[in-house]
Amino acid sequence: MTTFTAPLRDIRFVLDEVANLGAVSALPGFEDSTGELVDSILGEAGRIAEDVLAPLNRTGDRQGARWSEGRVTTPDGWGDAWKTLIDGGWNGLAFEPEWGGMGLPNTLNVAVGELWHAANMAFGLCPLLTQGAVNALRQFGSDALKAVYLPPMVSGVWTGTMNLTEPQAGSDLAAIRTRAVPMEDGSHRLFGQKIFITYGDHDLTDNIIHLVLARLPDAPEGVKGISLFLVPKRLVNPDGSLGARNDVSCVSLEHKLGIHGSPTAVLAFGEQGGAQGWLVGEPNKGLAQMFVMMNHARQSVGLQGLAIAERAYQQARAYARDRVQGVPAGWQGTSRAAIIHHPDVRRTLMGMKARIEAMRALVYSTAAAHDRRHRHPDAKTRAEAAALEELLTPVTKGWCTETGQDIASLGIQIHGGMGYIEETGAAQHLRDARITTIYEGTTAIQANDLVNRKLLRDGGAALSAYTAEVARNADAMTASDNLHLQTLGRGLADACRSLNDMARWILKQGQHPDLTAGAAGPFLDAFGLVAGGHGLGIGARAALRRLQAGETDDGFLSAKLATAAFYAHHILCRVAAHRVTVIDGTQAIMDVDVDQL
Amino acid sequence: MTTFTAPLRDIRFVLDEVANLGAVSALPGFEDSTGELVDSILGEAGRIAEDVLAPLNRTGDRQGARWSEGRVTTPDGWGDAWKTLIDGGWNGLAFEPEWGGMGLPNTLNVAVGELWHAANMAFGLCPLLTQGAVNALRQFGSDALKAVYLPPMVSGVWTGTMNLTEPQAGSDLAAIRTRAVPMEDGSHRLFGQKIFITYGDHDLTDNIIHLVLARLPDAPEGVKGISLFLVPKRLVNPDGSLGARNDVSCVSLEHKLGIHGSPTAVLAFGEQGGAQGWLVGEPNKGLAQMFVMMNHARQSVGLQGLAIAERAYQQARAYARDRVQGVPAGWQGTSRAAIIHHPDVRRTLMGMKARIEAMRALVYSTAAAHDRRHRHPDAKTRAEAAALEELLTPVTKGWCTETGQDIASLGIQIHGGMGYIEETGAAQHLRDARITTIYEGTTAIQANDLVNRKLLRDGGAALSAYTAEVARNADAMTASDNLHLQTLGRGLADACRSLNDMARWILKQGQHPDLTAGAAGPFLDAFGLVAGGHGLGIGARAALRRLQAGETDDGFLSAKLATAAFYAHHILCRVAAHRVTVIDGTQAIMDVDVDQL
Structure with missing residues (x-):
């Protein structure tokens, strides 16, 4: 009932026309990522997503990851699927050949990641976390650590995790208590409990490399006293072979609303004398270092929002094409028709499609900024790309996950009563999607990051x-001779002015952090709506250019233009309401005493 | 972890100040519903909701209703809980003493229903459906049928169901195929399969009375050939005692996303020669008669939206008061504080509270219109109340369920990672809420009802x-000397103008049913936002009047005013965006060909 088709044409369109993969491929080191290679990579990834990962999605949900006597078993077929990814070198797509990677652009890796997450979001978390751990280790690990751990983690022979949360330390990492005691041999012994550890234990690989936040004995209070440690599940001998089990154990798995196939572990470190770990980077700089991993993870979770939306949309669309019910309003003819012809179903599907394309444009553009930031020969371009990536990261994470959730819920709605029946599979997408606005920092945390670190800190320079x-x-869109593009151009200009008005208002409240924090949520949503509309418009302009150049169109290109106009009047118009909320309504948040809530 | 406190003070406030229970109690036949009686009824209902129904909510979710060899078992404790409701006469609260009811106002029954649904929505469906069946039977049943069936259904000794849906006939009831064959004794034999039958089978009572839509042999095609039949699970002897099992069997139960405690049955009629049934009302008028039951059910499902929102809000608020995490922005002091003090959490809780109060005002006002419609001595007042009730029914159903779902999802969000863990209980509220926008007519069906039957049919008279x-x-609010009330007054005047603009636009498109259907969804949401704001404003004005009259306030009354202003800037401002969508954006729905979706 739930099949998945890799949306390669749409992916390729956004890669080429919005994220400008051509320019990315021209960056030093990416010369091999030609159009032909890109085609073959996307084609093969699409095949794996459709044939290997998608069929395991429902199994994974029903069976779930299971814990028994300290051992975790993944659902049937997941071991083979992981092996397929390792064998194809997929985990190392964007890493340096020096560590066994393919050295291809991050932008392309993100497109491949969309396919994994859309096919099977619970499964996709395993490469997501592993790649994040590789990123942190590449940047901050000692040469010795890198030599031992990077090759098997890049290949995926070992996987990686991030260990931040403790029962008393969720969004508030300052409250972390896990301790690290230095040993004479330069290693450390770790003691503490971590919760919500995604793929914290599993049977896919022989070893799991945990990156763990902990405190050294003399560390300062709060976030300035947190260090980052590498703690393997099994110790590694000098020759790279596996040694004894380390003192890390999986105490239990959580019983979650969704992503049942993904084991969410409670890990106990040091219950038998201390878990052996090695400092990554400098002492007390752990949080900043973890943020390298976290920023990667945040963009990837935004990508999950897009991916689960695409999956839910495909399923809803298939159902709407198949399910015959009633005579649609305005229908030519008297016989019943598939519900896709009912105007409200069509409106709902259009709202899903328009936002999916807007999200894809935003996520891929952010990924391209990452590539420019790290590879562009010009320092000023690198700096601009860095500012852009940092600005867009919380928006990508916050907006795409909230939007993805909404779309997954609409996917149920299109199914009517059948959507509420678990066998249909539509409900799983909402259950899976529901975590995305929470993990790797809730939407509120993203909004605060956007306002405090990305807007207030530079006085609005990056935003401007x-x-x-x-x-x-x-x-430029408004000046076009295409009515659809004009519609989006005008809407975007209005929305952009509103966004600037909101930003100015927030900048003015610098002395009132309660107000800037209160305004942050609607500001982030408005930013996402504008950024998504911007990407959609760039794509629509390219579509128009190609049409005007005489390209034959089967409806795909002209739909890009009509979708842009739809977005303006159905989605982007909400920015004006957010402007009212932020500028006129923020004060009202505090007007009701907490006792009266 | 999930406790429930009956929100009696808020309920009483809306009953008195918005729904005007005083005026309802003055209607002929309701003279006994004095303030003292109302207090004692609400107090006792609150106690049952808190102590009897709420503790079973989680059990019901985990255990679920179970099917085995044709028999359905409800979760532990549900039989005793149902007995508590029967023994207290709760099921008959709003029915005539002639049938064993208490003869109290529907408005009061709705307030009691809020408590049942908030405490345990899956359980609350049983009285909901039973009362709906009683309503249809009271109005259309023959004296003979009423004499036999009404007393045990009013008391709740037997329960009732509504049987509409078949696999090929969901929203499209014209496609119903179940057949009814007339017998010589005046009864009928029914043959067919019905799906999605809530409480279609269970072990709470000895008998279940199914109201079933079916076709007579010579019936016209489509909705004009559907008749309504009463089909008991067990036949009833002339003396009222139970006879043999009728030919109705429960083939299976659905495995649903939520409301696990509520058995959703597939019922087979006539697999062993025909299920004996009796025609209710006139032949071929079944759909219109079922709509009596359906309109009751739609208002009741709107009530569920409010109730589940209240439940989710209470749980989120309790967690936010308890969970200490970080130093809130703008916080006076440096120590960590409960997250309820974080501005974004406070904003989120305020958005929940404001919409809950708006929903309660709307639902209770609709209930009061029902009482006026049926009891007011003045025919013109009755006609006005009838028009108002019919206008507000799809809005109550559509808007309160969509809003309730959103609030249930925010309830998870407030919990952060803990919200995603099933043991916390927050996720159940979303899973339960997710059906409310689907059953008894999806939101799209409500929107089409609003636009076609309530707006276009009378040329906008009732809306005007x-x-x-x-x-x-x-x-009047704008003219007040209270700034909060002025804020809502101005917002409401603007939003009301926008709503009228949308209605005029829709009325102009009378010849383009695809456009009116395409505009219906955002129009319904805009209507709900306005109607909710209106009710909130009436309450706020009453609060101001009481404050100005010198009533001592512990913060409750002044919070009503501040909440009204919050609603204007955070919620009601969305109406302007809907105006853009409806007037400028409806055409765009059809601009993308279905092949390009």
Whole structure:
């Protein structure tokens, strides 16, 4: 009932026309990522997603990851699927050949990741976390650690985890208590309990490499006293072979609303004398280092929001094409028709499609900024790309996950009563999606990051640069001779002005952190709506250019233009309401005493 | 972890100040429903909800209703709970003493229903459906049928169901195929399969009375050939005692996303020669008669939206008061605080609270219109109340369920990672809530009912009467000397103008049913936002009047005013976006060909 088709044409369109993969491929080191290679990689990834991962999605949900006597078993077939990914070198797609990777652009890796997550989000978390751990280790690990751990983690022979949360330390990492005691041999012994550890234990690989936040004995209080440690599940001998079990144990797995196939572990470190670990990078700089992993993970979770939306949309669309019910309003003819012809179903599907395309544009553009940031020969371009990536990361994470959830819920709605029956599979997408606005920092945490670190800290400089670009593009769309593009251009110009108004208001409240924090949520959503519309408009402009150049169109290109206009009047128009909320309504948050809540 | 406190003070406030229970109690036949009786009924219902029903909510979810060899077992404790309701006469609260009821106002019954659904939504469906069946039977049943079936159904010794859906006939009831064959004794034999039958089988009572839509042999095609039949699970002897099993069997139960405690049955009629049934009302008028039951059920499902929101809000608020995490922005002091003090959490809780109060005002006002419609001595007042009830029914159902779902999802969000863990209980509220926008007619069906039957059919007369009343009240609020009330008054006046603009646009498109159907969804949401804001404003005005009259306030009354202002800037402002969508954006729904979806 739930099949998945890799949306390669849409992915390729956004890669080429919005994220500008051509320019990314021209960056030093990416010369091999030609159009032909990209085609073959996407084609093969699509095949694996459709044939290997998607069929395991429902099994994974029903069977779940299971814990018994300290051992975790993944659902049937997951071991083979992971082996398929390892054998194809997929885990190392974007890592340096030096560590066994393919050295291809992050932008392309993100497109491949969309396919994994759409096919099987619970499974996709395993490469997601492993790649994040590789990123942190690559950047901060000692040469010795890198030599031992990077090759098997890049290949996926070993997987990685991130260990932040403790029962009393969720969003508030300052409250972390796990202790690390230095030993004479330069290693450390770790003691403490970590919760919500994704793929914290499993049977896919022989070893699991935990990156763990902990405190050294003399560490300062709060976030300035947190260090990062590498703690393997099994110790590694000098020759790289596996040694004894380390003192890390999986105490239990959580019983979750969704992503049942993904083991969410409670890990106990040091119950038998201390878990052996090695400091990664400098002492007391753990949080900043973990943020390298976290920023990767945040973009990847935003990608999951897009991916689960695509999956839910495909299933709803298939059902709407199949299910015959009633005579649609305005229908030519008197016989019953598939519900896709009912105007409200069509409106709902259009709202899903338009936002999916907007999200894809945003996520892939953020990924391309990452590549420019690290590879562009020009320092100024690198700095601009860095500012852009940092600005867009919380928006990608916050907006795409909230939007993805909404779309997964609409996927149920399109099914009517059948959507509520678990066998249909539509409900699983909502259950799976529901975690995305929570893990790797809730939407509120993203909004605060956006307002405090990305807006207030530089006085609005990065935002101004971005909105100036949006406004320029909006004007160009409005100046076009295509009515659809004009519609989006005008809507985008209005929304961009509203966004700037909100930003100015927030900047003015610098002395009132309660107000800037209160305004952050609607500001983030408004930003996402604008950024998504911007990407959609860039794509629509490219579609128009190709049409005007005489390209034959089967409806795909002209749909990009009509979708852009739909987005303006059905989605982007909400920015004006957020402007009212932020500027006129923030004060009202505090007007009701907490006792009266 | 999930406790429930009956929100009696808020309920009483809305009953008195918005729904005007005083005026309802003055209607002929309701003279006994004095303030003292109302207090004691609400107090006792609150106690049952808190002590009897709420503790079974989680058990019901985990254990679920179970099917084995044709028999359905409800979760532990549900039989005793149902007996508590029967023994207290709760099921017959709003029915005539002639049938064993208490003869109290529907408005009061709705307030009691809120408590049942908030405490345990899956359980609350049983009285909901039974009362709906009683309503249909009271109005259309023959004297003979009423004499036999009404007393045990009013008391709840027997329960009732509604049987509409078949595999090929969901929203499209014209496609119903179940057959009814007339017998010589005046009864009928029914043959067919019905699906999604809530409490279609269970072990709470000795008998279940099914109201079933079916076709007579010579019936016209489509909805004009559907008749309504009463089919008991067990036949009833002339003396009222139970006879043999009828030919109705429960083939299976659905495995659903939520409301696990509520058995959703597949029922087979006539597999062994025909299920004996009796025609209710006139042949071929079954759909219109079922709509009596359906309208009751739609208002009741809107009530469920409110109730599940209240439950989710209470749980989220309790967690937010308890969970200490970080130093809130703008916090006076440096130590960590409960997350309820974080501005974004407070904003989220305020958004939940404001919409819950708006929903309660809308639902109770609709209930009061029902009482006026049936009891008011003045025919013109009755007609106005009838028009108002019919206008508000799809809004109550559509808007309160969509809003309730959103609030249940925010309840998870407030919990952070803990919200995703099933043991916490927050996720159950979303899983339970997710059916409310689907059953008894999806939101799209409500929107089409609103636009086609309630707006286009009378050329906008009922809507104009309603918005004129809203505009008058908005002006009175704006003219007040209270800044909060002014804020809502201005917002409401704007939103009401937008709503009228949308209605005029829809009325103009009378010849384009695809456009009116495409506009219906956002129009319904806009209507709900306005109607909720109107009710909130009436309450706030009453709060101001009581404050100005010198009533001592512990913060409750002044919070009503601040909440009204919050609603204006955080919620009601969305109406302007819907105006853009409806007027400028409806055409865009059809601009993308279905092949390009």
